[in-house]
Amino acid sequence: MFFADRVSKLHGSAIREMFKLLADPQIISFAGGAPSPALFPSEQLADITAQILKNNPAVALQYGISEGYTPLREFVQSRMKAAGNLGDSDNLIITSGxxxxxxxxxxxxxxxxxxxxVESPSFIGGLNSIKSYNAKIKAVPVLDDGLDTEALEEIAKNDKIKIVYTIPTFQNPTGITMSLAKRKKMLELAEKYDFFILEDNPYGELRYNGEEIATMKSMDTDGRxxxxxxxxxxxxxxxxxxWCVARKDIMEKIIICKQVSDVHTPVLTQMAAYEFCSRYSLDEHIAKSRELYKTRCNAMLSALERYFPKDCSFTRPDGGIFLWCTLPERIDTQELLKKAVQKKVAFVPGATCESDDKSSANKIRLNYSLPDEGKIEKGIKILSEVIAEQ
Ligand SMILES: Cc1ncc(COP(=O)(O)O)c(C=O)c1O
Incomplete structure (x- = not known):
């Protein structure tokens, strides 16, 4: 009762409580969304960090500027510019994730x-942030080629949309990528109905099949x-x-909000990341990540083909770290999770990826970046048995 409205609608679900069980090393977890530690350049970062602290403590341990550690910011700016994601009227800020x-x-x-x-389903961290500002949320289904732009237009006709939150490339949780035609349509709709688009793209560089598709940001001509x-x-x-790229007037406000939130992102990690990227090649490092995730994605797809009950279906991502399975309507995957955890396998039930906490009750999200190929095969076999029993 004493909580502010902005947090009263946010509650840790029973499911998230259940994830505490995942500390059990016996559990094969497809529930997380974490990168593989096998890819962490830990030795290089150990050397780099020690050198920074020895040679440059006055910068590394001091307050920094809110926009970000300048060399890292310029490095990210040049990558974004090369990718067409930083227009002349844009600014970039380094953020804490x-x-x-x-x-x-x-x-x-x-x-x-x-x-x-928002997309239905979508990323829980984005959804919770939107909820915390007491927005009216309208969920738009994600189809095989991305967000349903016709459904979006229907909403826009009746309601003044302020912003559309989308993860167009290797979406969390579905792994689906929005087609080029739909990206163009989104930009058209943004202009026609005067809304902003937040293009969330943490997985875009992890493509391992097919051709790259232009980001909406790279095709945006009026700062939307x-x-x-x-x-x-x-x-x-x-x-x-x-990092965040936005038109200058929006960025001014984002910077002030950043100052209110955490003043700046820790200087030490920014310096270490910059040193890593300047001494080594970030692109080569990303190429290794792509290779590993491709192998693991293929391992999961072939295990699903082999073991999954025939009345279940799944997406085939061209990149990223997740895929999305549809089980028969009668199966409630929140209940299924309890049974699966008893058999030492975990996944994310679909409803936790929905703004209403209810839709997608017969869906599940599977992550393949963390478990290795052996665990993927074993875990999918067990999960398939649990589903078949159900
Ligand atoms: C779609 C999406 N956006 C944003 C994030 C935030 O990631 P981070 O804060 O670690 O950069 C995640 C993390 O899983 C994600 O899946």
Whole structure:
């Protein structure tokens, strides 16, 4: 009763409580969304960090500027520029993970009661941030080629949409990628109905099949697209580094919100990331990640083909770290999870990826970046048996 409205609707679900059980080393978890520690360049970062602390403690241990440690910021800016994601009227800020880029954007743009369109299903961290600003959420289904733009237009006709939150590439949780035609349509709709698009792209560089598709940010001509990026899946999640690109007037507010939130992202991790990227090749490092995740994705797909009950279906991602399974309608995957955990396998039930906490009750999200190929095969076999019993 004493809680602020902005947090009263946020509650840790029973499912998230259950994930505490995942500390059990016997559990094969497809539930997380973490990168593989096998890819962490830990030795290089150990040397780099020691050198920074020895040679440059006055910078590393001091307050930094809110926009980010300048060399890292310039490095990310040049990558974004090369990818077409940083226009002349844009600015870039380093954030504490991509999560903060989302939260600062929503904080800067959403008034209580504003309509925000989200994908159904979507990323829980983005959804919770939107909820915390008391927005009116409209869920738009994700189809095989991305968000249903016709459904979005229907909403836009009846409701003034302020912002659309989308993960167009290797979406969390579905692994689905939005087609080029739909990306163009989204930009058209944004102009016609005067809304912003937050393009959340933490997985875009993890493509291992098919051709790259232009980001909406790279095709945006009037500053309607705000772009969120992350180092979590391409370098380290624990260093908490991400970035946000937005038109200058929006960025001014984002910077003030960042100052209110955490003043700046830790200088030490920014310096270490910059040193890593300047001494070694981030692109080569990402190429290794792509290779590993491709192998694991293929391992999961072939295990699903072999063991999964025939009345279940699953997506086939061209990149990223998740896929999405549809089970028969009668199966409630929150209940299924309890049984699966008893058999030492975990996944994310679909309803936890929905803004209403209810839809997608017969769906599950599977992660394949963390478990190795052996665990993937074993875990999918067990999971398939649990589903078949159900
Ligand atoms: C779609 C999406 N956006 C943003 C994030 C935030 O990641 P981070 O804050 O680690 O950069 C995640 C993390 O899983 C994600 O899946």
């Amino acid at each position: 991509g999560q903060q880029a989302l939260d600062l954007t929503f904080k800067s743009l959403i008034n209580e009661g504003d309509t925000v369109a 697209v705000i772009y969120a990026g992350s180092f979590s899946k391409i370098l380290s999640a624990g260093m908490r580094l991400g």
